[in-house]
Amino acid sequence: MGKAIEQIALDRGHQIVCKIDKNLSEGKLHEADAAINFSIPDAAADNISSALNQRVPVVCGTTGWLDAYQQVTQTALEKNTAFLYASNFSVGVNLFFKLNKVLAQMMHPHKEYRASMEETHHIHKLDAPSGTAITLAEGIIENSDLIDWKLDEDAKDSLSIQSYREGEVPGTHSIKYKSTIDDITIEHKAHNRKGFALGAVIAAEWIVGKKGIFKMDDVLNL
Numbered sequence: 001m002g003k004a005i006e007q008i009a010l011d012r013g014h015q016i017v018c019k020i021d022k023n024l025s026e027g028k029l030h031e032a033d034a035a036i037n038f039s040i041p042d043a044a045a046d047n048i049s050s051a052l053n054q055r056v057p058v059v060c061g062t063t064g065w066l067d068a069y070q071q072v073t074q075t076a077l078e079k080n081t082a083f084l085y086a087s088n089f090s091v092g093v094n095l096f097f098k099l100n101k102v103l104a105q106m107m108h109p110h111k112e113y114r115a116s117m118e119e120t121h122h123i124h125k126l127d128a129p130s131g132t133a134i135t136l137a138e139g140i141i142e143n144s145d146l147i148d149w150k151l152d153e154d155a156k157d158s159l160s161i162q163s164y165r166e167g168e169v170p171g172t173h174s175i176k177y178k179s180t181i182d183d184i185t186i187e188h189k190a191h192n193r194k195g196f197a198l199g200a201v202i203a204a205e206w207i208v209g210k211k212g213i214f215k216m217d218d219v220l221n222l
Contacts, residue, residue, distance in 0.1 A: 063131025087131030089199030
């Protein structure tokens with residue numbers, strides 16, 4: 001993701017003034033107009049805080065670190081800068097998030113349908129279910145009678161999420177509403193990771209000069 005983001009940023013006329021990785025630290029972070037974080041979950045909060053403490057606005061696409069979300073957002077507000085987290089920066093996925101919520105609202109009165117989800121990612125992905133799947137699940141739960149989601153488990157009042165890890169799959173998410181009469185399914189399938197990287201760069205362009213806590217809905221005006 002880092003390499004894909006760097007290439008897209010350069011193609012769009014930006015300059016990379018700092019790169020930080022496990023065994024790499026080049027440039028000066030405080031010179032950046034915005035920082036993009038796609039780290040492993042354990043490093044995310046420290047990486048984000050390091051930039052925010054230097055008043056560099058941050059967009060973050062790392063999932064699996066949200067126990068520190070409140071701490072990070074508080075730092076952004078205290079430093080009078082901006083922070084944007086998204087479980088997925090793909091423009092198509094964020095449109096899919098919106099579609100998912102609208103469909104959940106439409107299905108709510110029709111109790112004969114049971115919702116479920118399947119998600120598939122590459123074998124290198126560390127968290128399961130994915131952050132994208134959790135965002136989709138939250139969109140369904142807040143617009144239905146379901147009380148939570150459960151991974152690889154079927155419970156009456158919970159949304160069942162089946163999570164698969166296969167090869168180099170960039171990401172596929174499928175929502176199904178099943179009844180004894182028919183099924184209704186919506187699906188988003190990424191063909192590569194360019195959409196995630198492009199969305200992150202677009203978000204970084206958008207966040208420059210802003211102050212506060214934001215989502216991709218704000219960037220895309222959804």
